[in-house]
Amino acid sequence: xxxxxxxxxxxxxxxxxxxxxxxxxxxxxxxxxxxxxxxxxxxxxxxxxxxxxxxxxxxxxxxxxxxxxxxxxxxxxxxxxxxxxxxxxxxxxxxxxxxxxxxxxxxxxxxxxxxxxxxxxxxxxxxxxxxxxxxxxxxxxxxxxxxxxxxxxxxxxxxxxxxxxxxxxxxxxxxxxxxxxxxxxxxxxxxxxxxxxxxxxxxxxxxxxxxxxxxxxxxxxxxxxxxxxxxxxxxxxxxxxxxxxxxxxxxxxxxxxxxxxxxxxxxxxxx
Amino acid sequence: xxxxxxxxxxxxxxxxxxxxxxxxxxxxxxxxxxxxxxxxxxxxxxxxxxxxxxxxxxxxxxxxxxxxxxxxxxxxxxxxxxxxxxxxxxxxxxxxxxxxxxxxxxxxxxxxxxxxxxxxxxxxxxxxxxxxxxxxxxxxxxxxxxxxxxxxxxxxxxxxxxxxxxxxxxxxxxxxxxxxxxxxxxxxxxxxxxxxxxxxxxxxxxxxxxxxxxxxxxxxxxxxxxxxxxxxxxxxxxxxxxxxxxxxxxxxxxxxxxxxxxxxxxxxxxx
Numbered sequence: 148x149x150x151x152x153x154x155x156x157x158x159x160x161x162x163x164x165x166x167x168x169x170x171x172x173x174x175x176x177x178x179x180x181x182x183x184x185x186x187x188x189x190x191x192x193x194x195x196x197x198x199x200x201x202x203x204x205x206x207x208x209x210x211x212x213x214x215x216x217x218x219x220x221x222x223x224x225x226x227x228x229x230x231x232x233x234x235x236x237x238x239x240x241x242x243x244x245x246x247x248x249x250x251x252x253x254x255x256x257x258x259x260x261x262x263x264x265x266x267x268x269x270x271x272x273x274x275x276x277x278x279x280x281x282x283x284x285x286x287x288x289x290x291x292x293x294x295x296x297x298x299x300x301x302x303x304x305x306x307x308x309x310x311x312x313x314x315x316x317x318x319x320x321x322x323x324x325x326x327x328x329x330x331x332x333x334x335x336x337x338x339x340x341x342x343x344x345x346x347x348x349x350x351x352x353x354x355x356x357x358x359x360x361x362x363x364x365x366x367x368x369x370x371x372x373x374x375x376x377x378x379x380x381x382x383x384x385x386x387x388x389x390x391x392x393x394x395x396x397x398x399x400x401x402x403x404x405x406x407x408x409x410x411x412x413x414x415x416x417x418x
Numbered sequence: 419x420x421x422x423x424x425x426x427x428x429x430x431x432x433x434x435x436x437x438x439x440x441x442x443x444x445x446x447x448x449x450x451x452x453x454x455x456x457x458x459x460x461x462x463x464x465x466x467x468x469x470x471x472x473x474x475x476x477x478x479x480x481x482x483x484x485x486x487x488x489x490x491x492x493x494x495x496x497x498x499x500x501x502x503x504x505x506x507x508x509x510x511x512x513x514x515x516x517x518x519x520x521x522x523x524x525x526x527x528x529x530x531x532x533x534x535x536x537x538x539x540x541x542x543x544x545x546x547x548x549x550x551x552x553x554x555x556x557x558x559x560x561x562x563x564x565x566x567x568x569x570x571x572x573x574x575x576x577x578x579x580x581x582x583x584x585x586x587x588x589x590x591x592x593x594x595x596x597x598x599x600x601x602x603x604x605x606x607x608x609x610x611x612x613x614x615x616x617x618x619x620x621x622x623x624x625x626x627x628x629x630x631x632x633x634x635x636x637x638x639x640x641x642x643x644x645x646x647x648x649x650x651x652x653x654x655x656x657x658x659x660x661x662x663x664x665x666x667x668x669x670x671x672x673x674x675x676x677x678x679x680x681x682x683x684x685x686x687x688x689x
Contacts (some may be wrong), residue, residue: 155469156426161432162475167532180473198426202451204433246587254586254608258577260569261438266420287557287577298531306529306558316517317550337525 157191164195164207164219169301173216194218203227214280220275221268221299232397232414239381242408249403251410252409257288257352257380260295266397270350270378273395277375279348281305281341283367285334285359292375292380293350294364302348305341307334307363319370323362334362336370343371349383354396357389362382364391379410428450428462431652435466435478435490440542440572444487463488474498491546492539492570503685510652510669513679520674522681528559528623528651531566537668538566541621541649548646550619552576552612556605556630560622561676563651565623570661575620576612578605578634590641593634605633607641614642625650625667628660635662652683 160177177188184239190299196207199219206220223231235256244252256262268290281301284293285307297304310333320335341347347367354360364374382389382396431448448459467478470490477491487500494502506527515523527533541563553571555564556578566574579586581604591606612618617640635645653660653667672682 154425154465155472156465157425157429158432158469159473159475161429162436162470162473164437167435170532183471184674194425195429198429199433201426202430202433204430252587252610254577254611255574258565258568258575259440260565260575264437264569279476287561287579290558290561291575294529294531294562294565297529298535299530302524304529304562306525308558316523337523340525356650409631 152190153187153191156183157194160188160191162249164217165205167216167219169271170220170300171210171216171218173214176189176216188337203226219256222272223265223268228269229414231269235262235266235380236398236412239400239412240410242410245403245405245408245410247405251354251381251400251403251412253381254288255416258291260291263291263295266292266380267297268299269397270296270348270384271299274348274378275300277346277348279346279375281345281347281372283341283347283349283363284351285309285363288353289351292352295348296348296378298318300348305336305347307336307366319366321362321366321369323358323365325338325356325358332362334359336366341367341370341372345372346375347372348375349377350379351377352380354382354389354394356386357391360394361390380417382393422460426460427454428465431462432466434467436476436501438490438572439492439539439570440489442481442487442489446460447487450662458463481652487561493543494536494539499540500685502540504536506533506651507669507683507685509622510671511681513681516674516676516679516681518676520676522652522671522674523624524652525559526652529562531562534562534566535569537563537651538568539570540668541567541619542570545619545647545649546571548617548619550617550646552616552618552643554578554612554618554620554634555622556580556634562619563623567619567649571619573619576607576618578607578637582606591638592633592637594629594636596627596629596638603633605630607637609641612638612641612643618628618643618645619646620648621650622648625653625660625665627657628662628665631660633666653686 174185174188178185199205203224205222208218210221282293282302282304315337317338318335349363349408367374377394379396381398383400396415399415403410445456445459449456470476474495476493479489514539553568553573554576575651585611586608588609589606620634638645648665650667652669654671670686674681
């Protein structure tokens with residue numbers, strides 16, 4: 148009987164941890180939930196940690212002290228990351244994705260939760276050392292990826308809007324120049340969305356000249372926040388000189404040959 | 419040794435299933451991954467099913483036949499659903515959320531992944547019998563919730579845009595009248611986003627008169643799709659007559675008293 152109960156407890160703890168990435172659970176929480184001694188829960192957690200690491204499925208982090216506990220940190224092996232990025236490159240280079248003007252149709256991929264969840268986890272691992280306390284993106288196509296990144300981090304997501312909306316209360320706005328089409332646009336943020344001194348990670352789906360990312364950096368600085376990283380799913384190789392200095396692309400769009408329907412896209416090297 | 423290996427395998431299988439809601443995995447997949455007999459994997463799956471159901475953490479569905487396998491279906495007990503909705507009501511009724519004009523500031527909540535993931539699972543359970551094959555929303559604030567719903571269902575998400583964008587290729591657009599402010603607006607959808615005959619579930623964060631939802635219904639019908647359900651996180655009690663007939667709200671916003679800073683909001687009854 149005890150053996151069965153232990154098994155079921157471990158399955159249940161695994162389920163709860165995986166469903167709440169980066170969220171700290173105290174041992175007392177599980178001990179109360181399953182009416183088990185803390186030492187028993189400790190053994191359970193140890194078994195889960197070993198199983199996850201053995202199969203490269205994630206990490207369990209122990210936080211010690213009175214306010215301590217455990218949390219599940221999503222993690223993918225370098226090999227798995229490579230597979231995910233190669234798969235995305237292949238999907239994006241399908242000839243029928245080429246849109247007049249040399250753009251690529253990406254909406255179905257960037258709104259696919261089963262594709263974007265692992266990519267959000269990749270960004271989380273790349274930026275974990277930067278210790279952000281907010282993830283920021285701009286509407287619309289970057290939202291699912293930024294949301295997945297925020298979920299992996301267990302951080303709030305701030306979505307910058309085009310124009311200012313009546314339902315948001317007081318807003319802070321800036322004008323910025325889109326790097327590729329050189330048009331002047333406005334982006335804005337609810338004044339209350341972000342506190343002074345916040346550490347912000349910017350996530351977006353696509354970067355060409357970097358004008359939109361530049362706008363987000365300016366907006367973050369305008370409200371007294373610090374940008375600690377910029378991650379983009381796809382960056383174009385040209386122009387090589389972007390309007391932001393440090394950014395981390397996962398895929399590089401080398402060229403789109405509209406005439407011959409050939410798209411060259413590849414995983415970016417680690418930097 | 420065998421005992422330890424079984425434990426670790428069950429933890430690993432639980433992790434993989436929970437990370438991919440509603441995705442079908444064949445027994446051969448796990449049998450290959452862990453170099454274990456199919457009968458062994460069957461026992462593992464049975465143990466996981468029992469543990470999940472015992473603690474109300476979800477369901478495992480078995481699909482039989484050659485193309486069969488198992489999938490994890492997110493599920494929350496009615497008691498848990500009530501707790502989630504009461505918690506959201508309490509958060510939304512905080513006096514400092516009231517914005518001039520009688521609106522409520524919701525952005526921080528609707529972009530919070532740890533809050534919206536379970537709500538997406540609630541919608542998934544409420545609409546599972548409608549058997550949608552696409553989830554649809556309109557930019558911007560409904561996206562995280564619709565994305566979470568699509569993740570729980572393992573369905574593609576279609577995001578309707580305001581205006582039409584050059585990077586989307588050919589689009590279908592309609593004009594609609596916002597129910598509350600009576601302004602004419604345009605919404606559009608990439609022509610290739612949705613096939614004729616698709617069954618569409620509409621998810622949004624807020625409904626007042628229902629003009630936006632009405633627009634999405636018209637747009638879906640315009641491309642030959644059928645709307646099989648409409649779910650909104652918050653619907654206002656007034657106007658009682660909405661521009662769409664059947665919709666399922668999770669919370670009802672009864673009244674916002676700007677002067678006395680009182681918001682009346684409550685979970686909607688089951689219908």
